[in-house]
Every structure is written in structure tokens, then in C-alpha cells.
Amino acid sequence: MTVWDRPEPPTRPVPLDRERIVAAAIALADEGGLEDVSLRKVAARLKAGPMRLYGYIATKEELFDLMVDEVQAEILPETQPGDWRETLRVLAHRTRQAVLRHEWLADLLGGRPTLGPNGLAVTEARLAALDGLADVDTVMRAAETVSAYTTGAIRREVANLRAERATGLSKSDWQRANGPHVTRMLATGRFPALEKAVHDATHVDAEESFEVGLDWVLDAVAAKLARP
Amino acid sequence: MTVWDRPEPPTRPVPLDRERIVAAAIALADEGGLEDVSLRKVAARLKAGPMRLYGYIATKEELFDLMVDEVQAEILPETQPGDWRETLRVLAHRTRQAVLRHEWLADLLGGRPTLGPNGLAVTEARLAALDGLADVDTVMRAAETVSAYTTGAIRREVANLRAERATGLSKSDWQRANGPHVTRMLATGRFPALEKAVHDATHVDAEESFEVGLDWVLDAVAAKLARP
DNA sequence: TATCGGAGCAATACAGTGTATCGACATGAG
DNA sequence: CTCATGTCGATACACTGTATTGCTCCGATA
Known part of the structure; x- marks a missing residue:
């Protein structure tokens, strides 16, 4: 044979x-x-x-959960900086960067509790940064507030980004990017404040507005940490 | 015939x-x-x-857009209260209530720009409340920050709510609600801050923590409005 | 070593989805 | 009365997530 x-x-x-x-x-x-x-x-x-x-x-949902947890590993910084504020800021920025690398994350973020190992690790990192600076309840509230802002802001950013991509590729011009519809709506005069904002606001890039809003929220947290 | x-x-x-x-x-x-x-x-x-x-x-997506805009009509209050802070607070709370009435809204909120008439009206209401209290850029940043917190917080709340509903119906006990998995994870000792938080935090209901976080963010906005 | 139980795997199947295409038909214009 | 028009329903297609089924191979037991 x-x-x-x-x-x-x-x-x-x-x-x-x-x-x-x-x-x-x-x-x-x-x-x-x-x-x-x-x-x-x-x-x-x-x-x-x-x-x-x-x-x-x-189930397919479970696959999504695994995907989210996998990508959340990218959020954890390799070295923990000292300041609580810096830590939270870095975590928020790394979250944003992870979403920009994996845009689909925006669709999933906040949609389900993150109970995987990496998700828990991110939560842990947030809480650890604040540990001891106030009572447990305040610490939790702080962590959740920052995280709520983060996911909300990122989601909106991605939503706008997609909308821009969909309507041609005109990036800077808000009115043209949103097509004649918004222009027509504004022309009705029913949205004066919006109209003024659209017309007069200086266009700042997404990262900067994310940063600014984040700083405000961190300021708020700092104020609450000061007085236990 | x-x-x-x-x-x-x-x-x-x-x-x-x-x-x-x-x-x-x-x-x-x-x-x-x-x-x-x-x-x-x-x-x-x-x-x-x-x-x-x-x-x-x-397309089906368009149907979703129409659904979101329709429900956003429920967010607009019938009478505008005077204070900017009160206005923003009421808008946030009404958004939350709308989502609790229509849980599916949580899946869509923030997923696309809200360009429908009611969506624009909500945005207008937010901006109008702040109009004149600071330069346009600050006003926009404020409106967006509050709105980012709002959608982020509501999404997390609904996510937790669903998770609770899925794991039996044990509502108060965090550990039992999340099943043995989280308990086991915490037992590894890799998440000390999380463990402490889960163990020691006093359980406050969702509405209250939403309210508290919102107040913090509004404090932050107030601080920025003070100094233009 | 021969047999058998059980596990892992592929194939098939099913009910359902969003949407393109097309033919029929009621309606208004000439 | 006829004809063009535009609206509607049926049919069809490619594809989805998942249940079921039966085969095929591996390792343990007799």
C-alpha cells in the first residue's frame, strides 16, 4: 500500500x-x-x-458584546498618570480615539452594560482614579457623569461625521453639508437662536469641542470633590 | 341591470x-x-x-428618523419657564421621560443628527435658553455638553434597566442581578475600587442620579456663563 | 484491537427581512 | 370613449439569524 x-x-x-x-x-x-x-x-x-x-x-448579540470588550482593551492606558483629573481625561480621550478607529463602536457604546473583563477594567480605572477623594457615592456619581458625557459626546460626533460623509463631502460649510432642508428650515424664522448659532459660531474641530466640554464636566467634578 | x-x-x-x-x-x-x-x-x-x-x-432608516422626530415633540414643554437653568433641566428631564415612555428611543438617540422639525425645535429651545448669556461659541458648547450628558446618561440607564429585566427581576441587589459572573470577577481582587463601590454605595434610584449628574453639569455651565 | 458512545461539525431548512421590479388597474385628461 | 399616468399589489431576490438533523471522526472502554 x-x-x-x-x-x-x-x-x-x-x-x-x-x-x-x-x-x-x-x-x-x-x-x-x-x-x-x-x-x-x-x-x-x-x-x-x-x-x-x-x-x-x-447569539449575535453576544458576539457584539465580545467585540466591544475586545476593543475596550485599547482604552486602558499603559501607564497610569498620577492626577485623578488627568486619568479621567486620558480615559475619555482614549475612548474617543478607540471609537474613531472603530466607528461601529459608536453604535454599541452605552447600549449595554459593559461586564466583560476589559469593560470592568475601564470602570475600575475610572473609580480607582477617584478613590479616596470623596465618599463612595460621590465617587460613583462622578465616574458615571464623566462617562455619560463621554459616550454622549462621542456618539454625536460620529453621527455628525457620518451625516457629513453622506451629504457629499463638504465638511466646513454646515448649511451646505446639511443640504437645502436645514437652510429652508432656518429661513422660516422659527429657529432664531439656532440660526444665529449656525451663522455666527466659529467652527472648531471636533476634538477641541470634545475637550472643552470634557473640561467643564471635570471642573464640575472637581468642585464636588472639594467639599465632601 | x-x-x-x-x-x-x-x-x-x-x-x-x-x-x-x-x-x-x-x-x-x-x-x-x-x-x-x-x-x-x-x-x-x-x-x-x-x-x-x-x-x-x-428606506427603513428614514422611518426611524420620522419616529424619532415625532416623539421629540413630547419633549418640548408647553410653557417655557424663565430661568435658563430651569429650562435646560426641564428639557433634559422631559427627554428622559420620553425615552422611558418609548424605550426604543434609547437605541436611536444620538445615533443621527436630529434635523426634523421637532428635533430642531428642541435644539432651538436649548440655545434660546442660553441666548445672550455668553458669546455664541460658549452657548453652543454649553448646549452640546448638557445634551451629551443627557443622552449618555439616559442610554446607560436604559441599558441597565434592560439588563436587570433580563436577569430575572431582582432589582435592588446589584450582584445578584448581574449574576454570578460579576461576583466572580470582583472576587478576583483585580477590581478593588469597583468592588468597594458596589459593596458600599447606597442605592439611589435612577431618576435621582440622573438629576444629580445633570446638576453638576449645569453648575459647570453656570460657571462658564459667569465669566464670558 | 474492536466496538461504541459522544462530541463537533456541515448541510439543510425555515421563517423572516429590506427592497427592486413589473404588471394590472383605476383615474383623470383629451 | 380612449389613452396616458401614476399608484398599488404581487412576485421575486438576496440575505439574515438560528433550529434541526445526521454524519463523521476521536477517544475511551471492553
């Missing part, structure tokens, strides 16, 4: 694990957005049948 | 308009969440074929 007579052994399936699955899903989402992530496509990237994934995840 | 010989005239289709379509979609979403809203089901409620809707909307 020579080699030539014996058939090749059947090709063993590519080994799989959650890490590989999540990586494939993230790659897909990075390329084409969240709606491009289908279990079939993810499986195809791994040269596997769609049903194979159900050995590792029970 | 008597009446009996003549066939009935063909039943004319039920007249349709965006208002009716949006109302049907909102009703569906209120009952079963956003994912229960399918063009087929919406159309069925109106005794129409699915394709009929495409005379009024070009």
Missing part, C-alpha cells in the same frame, strides 16, 4: 476560538460597518460554516 | 400618509421594541402591502 494508494486524510477543520471569531468580526466591522457583520461572513472569513460559531457564542 | 347584477366597486385602498405610518411604527416599537418594527408589520397594521410604504419613505 504506497502513498499513492492511500487517500489523503480528511482535512481537519481550522481550529477556532472566540478570539479568532471576534477578530474576524471586528475586521469586518472596521471595513464595512456594523451592518456588514453577519454570522455567515464572519464564519466565511474563518473558512467555517455559519453554525460552527454557535459553539462559541449563543 | 339591477343592483344585484352589478358587482360592488373595488375596495379603494385605505388612504395613507406619513403620520399614519409613523404612528403605526411607534405603536409597534412601544409594544415590542425596535426590532419588532418591520416594514411588513407596519404596513399590515395599515392594511396595506409592504411596498406601499415606499411611496412615503425611501
